[in-house]
Amino acid sequence: MGPDSAPREGPGGDAVLSVSELNRAVASLLERSIPPLWVAGEISNFTRAASGHWYFTLKDSGAQVRAVMFRGRAQAVGFTPREGDRVEVRALAGLYQPRGDFQLGVELMRRAGAGDLYQRFLQLKEKLRAEGLLDDARKRALPPLPARVGVVTSLQAAALRDVLATLAARAPQVPVIVYPTPVQGAEAPAGIVAALRAAARRAECDVLLLVRGGGSIEDLWSFNDEAVARAVAASPIPVVCGVGHESDVTIADFVADLRAPTPTAAASLAVPDRRELLQRVARAAQQLSGTQQRLQALREQRVDIATRLLRSPSAYLEARGRHLDGLARRAAAAGAAALHRPAMRLARAWSLLRPPDTQAHGRALESLCARLARAQFQALQRRSERADALVHKLELVSPQAVLGRGYAIVRREAGEIVRSPAQVSPGERLDVLLAEGAIEVDVSGDASGSRP
CATH class of the missing domain: 3.40.50.10550 (Hypothetical protein af1403; domain 2)
Structure with a gap:
């Protein structure tokens, strides 16, 4: 058994208490004698322990008392007290038995005078809320x-x-x-x-x-x-x-x-934050640059496809010329056939008839030949006019005709057609296709529109 497990009697018959027994008795007496009460004072030596408990001294001009507020109670306080704050606490007087220190066990805390002020605060808050x-x-x-x-x-x-x-x-x-x-x-x-x-x-x-x-x-x-x-x-x-x-x-x-x-x-x-804004602008500029590069690559790809599909002017004109030659041959053949068929019919008729009056038939034949000649000439003239109209239409859409009006096609050495001064650089060599032949030129000056 421990030394303080039971009281002993002193020389006069009085009980002898251990320190633990004494502190327990005093703590019990304080708890029974002093109900929970409000105490006002100034915060001093405030400490927030790792456990979340608050330890501090409550003092006024004449005295001080130690106090503790455990974590569960402290979390309900609407502020964190600081050195020198005047507060009012509702506490239970007690004794910390291991050291025999008198202390307050704080249950509630408010700023000094907060009772009336807090009521006014709540009343005004509700009034404004209602409005x-x-x-x-x-x-x-x-x-x-x-x-x-x-x-x-x-x-x-x-x-x-x-x-x-x-x-x-x-x-x-x-x-x-x-x-x-x-x-x-x-x-x-x-x-x-x-x-x-x-x-x-x-x-x-x-x-x-x-x-x-x-x-x-x-x-x-x-x-x-x-x-x-x-x-x-x-x-x-x-x-x-x-x-x-x-x-x-x-x-x-x-x-x-x-x-x-x-x-x-x-x-x-x-x-x-200005730095965040600058970062956002930089990201937006980077995205814009990427989009621009993708669009440019897409357009360049479309130009490449169009270039492969584009026929040269000379080849186009040569094909149209062959077509016109065919039309002319067909027109000549049609004219010859138109003359041959009446001649054959005339020959067959002549063989079936008796020897005609040569003079009368000669005059008739001359008239018929004249009519046939006029018909052939008119047919050939109509076909020639039609062929001329087709040639005129072809010339209107012919790139060679555009070149003939003084325009030129300018290409870079890689074959890319130049449409803007911004595409070329000073010193670059360009091929210029004219209506009659081609020439090579060198670019001088900047790309703002100065002539080579």
Whole structure:
């Protein structure tokens, strides 16, 4: 058995307690005697353990007490306390038995004075919600590429320096206009409202950043003012609200078009990163260049196919000439046949008749021969006129006729037809096909249209 398993009697008959027994008895007495209560004080020596538990000292001007808030309770707190914060905690007084230290087991935590302020916060929030000012449907999207950015804050605020540094890093080409106003104190709400109205009246920005650094609930209370909330909602310019730290939430956050967890985040949300934009432009240019190259290759392929299908002018004219020769032979044969058939008929008739009156028949034969000659001549003339018309039509569409009017066909050494000065380079040799023969020329000057 251990040394403190059972109490022993002292010299006078009194029980002798071990340290563990004493601490257990004191802890039990504290838990029975002191119900859970609210304690106000200032945070000191705050530590967040790897387990998620919070350890800190709660103090005032005359005393201090250690406190612990376990992870499950700490996760329900809407903010992370910092050194010097004034808070109110609901805690159970107890004793940490292994060390015999008196401590508070904290169950709830709020900023000092947050009870009344929080109720006012909730009342105003519900009032604005009933009016529809918190609806997501009325909130506007930020412009993707703002021309100017406005900042509503104090000139002495550290948040302003953070915002300006972030804007300069992300979008140095975007001008920034600052609308100065107090962001803390009794005069802050009226100053914020006046700054927002001035920005709306001047209409020189595409987006407004309403920013302030962190602080206590009292420090940030100007952003829970009803007049400020209504001015933010009424702004014709989209408003990004970045007030306090990520855990700080104000009425202005709810009515703004976009809430940012910090002032720096507000600046990042307001403007795109210039480097990302340049990368997007570079990718788009690369895609455009690839598309252009593919289209050019397709057109060059179509030109190659058309070149293979295109017959030379001399071969085309030679084929048309052979066709005309055939037509002429057919016309001559048709004329000869037209004369031969009447002559044969005349010969057969002559053989069947008695010797005719030679003079009469001679005159008739001469008349018939004259008629046949006229008919042959007319037939040949019609066919000749038709052949001339066909030749004329062929000449109209003949590339040789185009060349005969003073035009020329210019080819590069590889056979590619030149259609633009941009296709050739200074010093390049070109073949020029004329109506009568061809010549070689050298290109001099640039490709802007100067003559070789």
